[in-house]
């Protein structure tokens with residue numbers, strides 16, 4: 001890949017870099033963050049130059065020492081702080097532009113979005129320093145990277161499963177242990193440093209509609225695509241990579257039926273979706289009610305008890321089959337209650353919330369707590385307009401085998417690509433696999449291909465069988481953007 005295509009380097013402050021707009025504290029925080037990031041990048045460079053082989057793919061496989069890993073982790077934390085600041089700057093800038101126009105938009109901020117932005121060749125990311133000009137390539141995401149939210153918890157595979165030619169910094173750069181299970185933060189840090197390195201700045205907001213110019217509309221800016229953010233502002237773009245993942249947090253009927261309670265609890269931070277914030281804001285010693293019984297519910301309960309809160313899980317399946325044994329043991333040792341039943345009602349009570357629960361045997365009970373964490377999965381929720389598009393498989397070769405690396409929207413008349421691509425876990429969601437809309441050409445073949453490549457014997461065992469896995473995105477996204485393995 002050319003240096004131009006790789007975007008610009010890490011953010012830097014400087015005498016003329018716009019600090020006049022920042023408070024002295026903010027400017028000093030920025031300097032500290034930038035210096036830490038520089039230091040760590042220097043460390044990585046030293047490491048590569050001094051000890052490691054020069055071949056990038058071999059360097060990736062060399063575990064860092066614990067000290068190197070810790071220095072890089074500190075740098076990545078600084079990168080995250082910097083990214084949040086630059087994201088706010090981008091938001092303020094876009095608010096001032098009547099019809100913002102960019103060359104490339106990536107929707108999302110997870111693994112797929114990060115790899116997609118870092119490997120796309122259509123436009124430069126943000127220049128170093130404060131975001132004062134609209135970059136050619138931006139990202140839009142409604143919530144931070146999910147792995148960042150999970151923090152230092154163990155996830156499903158060793159870091160080596162997540163290696164990708166699309167990463168500027170591999171998850172394995174942040175963990176000296178390349179054989180045990182990775183931490184979510186290893187992935188979050190690889191994402192954050194890769195985002196920083198590739199100039200990825202993210203506008204906070206939900207993309208609620210994606211429209212293609214058909215030629216009949218009167219758009220104020222002439223581009224192929226436009227994306228509406230939070231049902232308000234339109235962003236105009238030549239190309240769009242949609243990496244929206246498995247969907248938005250599923251809504252719970254008990255709260256859908258009590259909209260005023262939901263509004264009030266959310267506004268005070270007492271009701272959260274675990275995928276966006278593991279636990280609500282409740283006082284020390286207070287109880288968090290966690291609805292759901294999968295891995296995310298286990299992590300939410302773990303987060304609550306680790307922070308001196310109590311946790312009660314309410315789930316239809318109290319076996320907690322999706323919660324890893326080591327998390328289960330931690331919950332047991334903290335006396336986390338697991339109650340069987342389906343939450344059918346939510347009311348306010350005292351300073352918190354009371355849930356009405358129906359058991360399988362039709363008996364019922366109530367349970368109260370200071371706040372609620374919803375951990376009931378995600379529902380694919382595509383932006384309006386996407387379902388009207390026609391998609392076809394984007395295929396590439398790897399190790400002599402053909403694989404599906406993305407879906408691309410095509411023009412129904414010319415059959416040519418239109419510049420909208422679906423990357424990562426999103427491609428494996430029911431909307432694309434089952435339809436009826438959006439329409440995917442050769443859908444049966446597409447479904448079979450995803451299954452085949454997730455179960456291929458080349459896939460390391462712990463990642464095998466999972467179509468939306470990090471391992472799959474790590475291979476597919478760079479290939480889709482023509483970066484060879």
Ligand SMILES: Cc1cc2nc3c(=O)[nH]c(=O)nc-3n(C[C@H](O)[C@H](O)[C@H](O)COP(=O)(O)OP(=O)(O)OC[C@H]3O[C@@H](n4cnc5c(N)ncnc54)[C@H](O)[C@@H]3O)c2cc1C
Nearest residue numbers: 108109110111112141142143156207244245424425469470
């Ligand atoms: C609980 C759980 C545990 C998992 N554990 C593992 C594991 O251990 N190993 C593994 O390989 N895989 C695991 N997965 C699978 C996981 O989905 C993938 O690994 C991977 O993280 C998906 O990456 P992604 O970037 O495609 O999507 P995501 O990481 O889900 O990112 C999607 C992004 O898009 C944003 N977004 C979505 N819609 C919009 C919109 N309309 N507008 C703006 N932004 C939007 C979201 O806010 C988010 O930032 C797990 C999934 C879940 C739910």
